[in-house]
Amino acid sequence: MAEFQKSLVVNCTPEQAFAIVSDVARHPEWATTKLEVEKTSEGEIAVGTTFRTTGYQFGKHEGEVRIVELIPNEKVVYESNDDVAHNRHSFLLAPTDGGTMVTKSLKVLESKSLFFKVLTPMLGIIAPRGLNADLRNIRTQLEA
Numbered sequence: 001m002a003e004f005q006k007s008l009v010v011n012c013t014p015e016q017a018f019a020i021v022s023d024v025a026r027h028p029e030w031a032t033t034k035l036e037v038e039k040t041s042e043g044e045i046a047v048g049t050t051f052r053t054t055g056y057q058f059g060k061h062e063g064e065v066r067i068v069e070l071i072p073n074e075k076v077v078y079e080s081n082d083d084v085a086h087n088r089h090s091f092l093l094a095p096t097d098g099g100t101m102v103t104k105s106l107k108v109l110e111s112k113s114l115f116f117k118v119l120t121p122m123l124g125i126i127a128p129r130g131l132n133a134d135l136r137n138i139r140t141q142l143e144a
Contacts, residue, residue, distance in 0.1 A: 003105065008132075009102075017100045022045050022070065024051045024053075034057075069090075076090065077089070086112065
């Protein structure tokens, strides 16, 4: 399936970047599209932590997000699953001159709706723009 990746240097530490990207409940702070998130599992953010989401891109879509890989201050991978698609999202964080290189990736694991299947050929344009916009919003949050 389709996979996309974008990177941006943010003037912050990897620890600061990790705090905002690993906690999915904080994603509405920087998400380009309207998003509501509620943590549904107990404890600290770890592999297996779950969240209930409501997204509003191309209509209202309720789903679940689960953390599937987590390396503190370096990497977080989560999968989102709703009526439109099953996607894998990841953030890689690397210290660099001037701050932290934040890399955001999106991999479509399964297209579920007819609308998304029809839209798939356009993802080469839409997804990179969305990733870049999210990264710019993350930078704005962290550099404020």
